[in-house]
Structures are given as structure tokens and as C-alpha cells.
Amino acid sequence: KQWYQRRVVITAGNKVGGMAFAPRSEVLFSGGLESVLVKWLDGQPQFLPRIGQGIKHVLCPDSGDVVVIVTEDTAVHIVSLNTWTVKFKLSNVLRRVAESSRTCASSEMVSTAS
Numbered sequence: 001k002q003w004y005q006r007r008v009v010i011t012a013g014n015k016v017g018g019m020a021f022a023p024r025s026e027v028l029f030s031g032g033l034e035s036v037l038v039k040w041l042d043g044q045p046q047f048l049p050r051i052g053q054g055i056k057h058v059l060c061p062d063s064g065d066v067v068v069i070v071t072e073d074t075a076v077h078i079v080s081l082n083t084w085t086v087k088f089k090l091s092n093v094l095r096r097v098a099e100s101s102r103t104c105a106s107s108e109m110v111s112t113a114s
Helices: 095-112
Strands: 016-021 028-032 037-041 044-048 055-059 066-071 076-080 085-090
Touching: 016 066, 028 055
Parallel strands: 016 055
Antiparallel strands: 016 028, 028 037, 037 044, 055 066, 066 076, 076 085
16 A cells, blocks of 8 residues: 655635745745745745735746745845845836836837938
8 A cells, every 4th residue: 555645734814826846856935915935845834924015926946046936016036045035126027117118119119210
């Protein structure tokens, strides 16, 4: 016979926005509307609270030393796994993309009009 261990751990009171496994490891990261990033290792949670807005996406690059979080206000947070702190934050990402698109479109219209 084969035996499987199943464990259910509930920490989120609201919807989970994103989950990702770290590359080449058994570490799972999750986050949601509570604005808390959770690191799961061997079923034990470690919390990084007060991220800002609710977490929509969690990404783990191949480098394995950071976790990238996108929040509901479109901010991008880079979390260091060594210090378990937010290393970098880029705010208003969509607004900046929209502004740069308008600038590109304006310069194209000017260059084609001359």
C-alpha cells in the first residue's frame, strides 16, 4: 500500500490573488486581499504583512533570490528572500505605460505630419 499525507492549512480570510512555487524548491508563496505575502515551507507559514493593496499576482523568477508581487493598485514589489523585506517598489505602473504610449503616439503624429 502507498500512503499519502494530506494537510489542509487555512490562513486567508479572503480570496487568494496569486500563488507561485520558488524554482527548484518546495517553497510556496501566496497572497491575496489581506495584503500579506505568505511563505510556506513544510506547511509552516511565514508572513510579510502590510504590502499595500491586495496582492493580485505572485511571481518567482529563476534567480530564486526574490519574489515579485503585483498589487491591485498596479504597483510592483520586489521582495528579497534573504531579508524577507520589500527591496523595491514601482508605483503607478499602468499610468506610466499609458503616458508613455500617448507620448509615443504624439511624436509619431508630429513626425508623419512634417
